[in-house]
Amino acid sequence: MASLPCKLVGQVAFKAGGDVFNAIFTNNAPHMTKITPSKFQSCVLHQGSFDTNGSILEWKYTLDGKEGSCKQVIENLDKEKRQLTYKFIDGDLLELYKTFSASFHVETKNGVDYVTWTLDYELLKPDNPHPVSVLNFVIGFTTDIEAHIFGA
Template sequence: MALLACKLVAQVAFKAGGDVFHHLLANKPQHLAKATPGFVQGCDLHQGSYGTNGSVIQWKYTLDGKAQTAKVAIQDVDKEKKQIAYKMVEGDLAQLYKNLLVTIHVETKDGVDFVTWTIEYELINPDNPHPLSLLSFFIDFTKQIETHIFGP
């Protein structure tokens, strides 16, 4: 049975500065646990260095009220485009999805910064849910970082 490649995309206006958001995610993800403790509880470097292609980090996070982990490889770091991608290597979501790739891209349109989250994945089982709660997590997470940096 062939797996179906799927994609979910969400874009969030970010008034706290897209450069700051990209820098945090690419180079200082370990600080996200302090900024968003309800979402991220830890980010540990397993191989390489933050913000470098091929490096591996382990996220500890809470999704749908459950503590979860994700070991990801950093891909497609582009400081000029303000883009970074994380490919799932192992973790809780790897039980549901194959080839899970999360790309975060920051762009400015008409003076407003937008953070775009793209989730590309294949369902291991056609009965598995699409990762809509993960997309919602990323939207809320982005808003929480904005509040942390910019204030309410």
């Protein structure tokens, strides 16, 4: 039986400015280890650069109290549109999901910048959990970035 593609989406207002959020991921992803050390322990560039499609990064992270790792390829980086997609090519999440990608885009509505995260995935087994904890994780570090910028 073929699995169906699934999607989870979460959006959060980002008072520090969407350009700031976008710049962290497109110019200085390793800085996430300093902003949210309880979530990200390392970010290593294996191929390319942090702001180039096709580049490969490896992250060490803590999700739900468990250490994990993943390798991702930058699939769709568009600085002007303030969007980025990471396709997971190795790591813990691929033990549960046939395919997995995480993307964000920043949009401005009525003078407020919003960061929208989208998780696209296929379950390996029908009884595997949907990655709600991963969505909470990305929303959580988005708000952590904002707190870091404001010095909270």
